Amino acid sequence: MHPVEVSHIAKSFGSTRAVVDVSFAVERGEIFGMLGPNGAGKTTTLRVILDLFKPDRGTVSVLGGPMTEQKKERIGYMPEERGLYPDLSLERCLVYLGTLKGLGAGEARQRVGGYLAQFDLAEHRKKKVKELSKGMQQKAQIINTILHDPELIIIDEPFASLDPVNMQMVKDLLRDLRSRGKTIIMSTHQMHQVEELCDRILLIDEGRNVLYGNLDEIRRQYSGHAVLVRAAGELPVVPGVEQVSLHNNAVKWTLAQGTTPQDVLQALMAQNVILEKFEIALPTVEEIFIRAVEEGEA
Amino acid sequence: MMHKTWLVMRNEILTNVTRRSWLLLTFGLPLILALVFFARPLLTGSAPVSSSVSDGSSSGSELDIEGYVDHSGLIRTITEDLEGKLVAYADEVSASSALEAGQIAAYYVIPADYVQSGHFTYVYPDFTGFEPQGQSWVMRWTLLVNLLDGDTKLASQVWNPMDLKVTALAAEPQREVGTGWEYWVPYATGMILYMMIIMSSSLLRNSMGNERKNQVMEVLMLSVTPRQMLTGKLFGLAAVGLLQTLVWAGTGYAMLSLGGQSVNLPAGFELPLSLVVWSLVYFVLGYTVYASLLGGLGALTGPNQMGSSTADFVIIWPLIIPIFFMTLLIDNPNGTLAVVLSMFPLTAPVAMMTRLAGGGVPLWQPVLGAVWMAGAALLAMRAVARVFRTQMLLSGQTFSVKRYFTVLLGRV
Incomplete structure (x- = not known):
């Protein structure tokens, strides 16, 4: 049983088709990345999964069936539009929201104390939420999402408003949650963040699936169009190389259509070049996305 | 189900009753009114204005002492309950001086043609700026008694012509x-x-x-x-x-x-x-x-x-x-x-x-x-x-x- 299964959902608002046809399944204990540009239909898809919107078409199964009130307590959700009670103290606000998620007041208080210490917010616990910095509020949002120890965590744009230090902290937290068997769905338009974290991805564009599957497999599938080369001396001119750029301590050759890495390697061998490095360059998720969209349009 | 309803309810109560604006409105407003209520007599030197609804049968013991200047010569009788509460003055100058000196709370001027016109003047220092809140009924009652040649019984009947006794058939009044x-x-x-x-x-x-x-x-x-x-x-x-x-x-x-x-x-x-x-x-x-x-x-x-x-x-x-x-x-x-x-x-x-x-x-x-x-x-x-x-x-x-x-x- 998949924690989340989405099958051919569609959702329109008036004449706007937010989601046209999206299908995917999320494995237990993985970080699943839902990617796409702004307006691709990611947030609407998440809201359909959470039963905040009814789909016009298609089916959704969450934790083994349709959404129920009981299941909502097993889900942690951090929406893109984040908000807390600005006039409440940080501690009281988190304890209140925790109790609404089914925690006892004492337990909620205890957990909030632990997380505030972990997130370096303990000294701010009596401050009103509106007195906290944006980054602190973002961390408070994350605490609110995981406070009740949910088995399914859905986070919309988790890295928005975070500085590099806190961004790294959130990444570490997500990895930690995955190691504890939590299932995480992460929606973002920041594709480079996904490369570090996600096991599997779904690329959405204009409300439709563009790419879906294991990230490494997808990257391998889209690889072969560039190689990383470093030689003892100067690199010769090789036919079939379309573009040359520097990449760390090597040169990245983007290959022309019809040229394979084997062709390039043979050409180098033929010229007796002493190679220190020859590696097939894996494309970035962004490059994959652009190519996938272009292929789809073609 | 009930538990979460209770949690929401409790949060609403706590959030609102601890809000500064709510506390200010709830306790501040009556406090300001109380200050106005009690400070006014200190400023004006008189007792707070009574909210009582008086009628002609009220006792004169709660009444302020007032003066009157009778140009009509009508007033010959002052009823017992108003004795000492109405002081006659020969002219408006002396009545006005008595008012300024605080000897009387107000005074009336009954013109010579009162019987024909039915009008009299009530000079009353009203600090509220709203409706006059004096005790002008005192003079109306006195004039009525004197118009009826001092017959207080008849005056009472004219003042309150119907002594209605209501017997309620329903349990509620x-x-x-x-x-x-x-x-x-x-x-x-x-x-x-x-x-x-x-x-x-x-x-x-x-x-x-x-x-x-x-x-x-x-x-x-x-x-x-x-x-x-x-x-x-x-x-x-x-x-x-x-x-x-x-x-x-x-x-x-x-x-x-x-x-x-x-x-x-x-x-x-x-x-x-x-x-x-x-x-x-x-x-x-x-x-x-x-x-x-x-x-x-x-x-x-x-x-x-x-x-x-x-x-x-x-x-x-x-x-x-x-x-x-x-x-x-x-x-x-x-x-x-x-x-x-x-x-x-x-x-x-x-x-x-x-x-x-x-x-x-x-x-x-x-x-x-x-x-x-x-x-x-x-x-x-x-x-x-x-x-x-x-x-x-x-x-x-x-x-x-x-x-x-x-x-x-x-x-x-």
Whole structure:
């Protein structure tokens, strides 16, 4: 049983088709990345999964069936539009929201104390939420999402408003949650963040699936169009190389259509070049996305 | 289910009663009134103005000493109970000097042609700037006695021509409609209920509006059901509203008591317990209907958003209708319009309570009205809960009054 299964959902608002046809399944204990540009239909898809919107078409199964009130307590959700009670103290606000998620007041208080210490917010616990910095509020949002120890965590744009230090902290937290068997769905338009974290991805564009599957497999599938080369001396001119750029301590050759890495390697061998490095360059998720969209349009 | 409703309710109460603005309004307003009430006598050098309703038979012991200048020569007799309370002066200059010296509280000037014109002048230093609050009836009574050649018995009959004894057939005291307390008690009851419903409902509208403004709604919808949220907030804010009313009523009463004053309603008047109970019933039901409708509006538009005022007005309008017909409701409490307005759930709270305060309403009518209202309250809550289940709340679609009512009617 998949924690989340989405099958051919569609959702329109008036004449706007937010989601046209999206299908995917999320494995237990993985970080699943839902990617796409702004307006691709990611947030609407998440809201359909959470039963905040009814789909016009298609089916959704969450934790083994349709959404129920009981299941909502097993889900942690951090929406893109984040908000807390600005006039409440940080501690009281988190304890209140925790109790609404089914925690006892004492337990909620205890957990909030632990997380505030972990997130370096303990000294701010009596401050009103509106007195906290944006980054602190973002961390408070994350605490609110995981406070009740949910088995399914859905986070919309988790890295928005975070500085590099806190961004790294959130990444570490997500990895930690995955190691504890939590299932995480992460929606973002920041594709480079996904490369570090996600096991599997779904690329959405204009409300439709563009790419879906294991990230490494997808990257391998889209690889072969560039190689990383470093030689003892100067690199010769090789036919079939379309573009040359520097990449760390090597040169990245983007290959022309019809040229394979084997062709390039043979050409180098033929010229007796002493190679220190020859590696097939894996494309970035962004490059994959652009190519996938272009292929789809073609 | 109940637990989460309780959590929402408790949070609403705690959040509101610890808010500075609420504390200021609830305790600050009576405090300011008390300061004005008690500081005025210190500034003016006189006792606080009595709110008593006096009549010709009142004892003269509570009266201020006043003077009079009688150019008509009419006043020959001063009744016993006013002896020492009315001092004659030969001319206005000496009366004015006595007033300035504080020897008298006011003085009257009776012109030579009083018998023909019926006019006299009352010189009274009124510090309120509102209606004169002196004791001019003293002179009217004195003139009447003297016009009747000192016959106080006859004067009493002219002053109060009908010694009416009312025997109530119903258990509840029946009151006669007039322009005195018989008018103002029903009027005040209706208005107080109107204000309580509007004020408490506005609290819920703002609370829901703030949930939207603070962007908490989406998280809440994954934590509590719409009914839990609505019920918790409804009861919590009703408690806050009632607490505020109690504080105001309590401090008002304490203020009057400490100032040695009392609301001196006629001796025959008593506030029936049934009126208090019905007030509570109609407040709770009226508040549930209006707070639900305004709460749904707040959730969709946020607090005090421009353009949403039309919707506010459309929702509140039915509650205002009985106020336009208040005199009619009091003059003819069992007329067709009064009965219809007090049976229609949206106008019932104000209309029914106005009628009940006037008395003479058959018991089946408030009972039936309350049943109708309970049904309307349930429907309103269910309809507004629907707002939270529709995409309207999160989809960013433009708000319109028509769309709101379409959702309430379940046509989306």
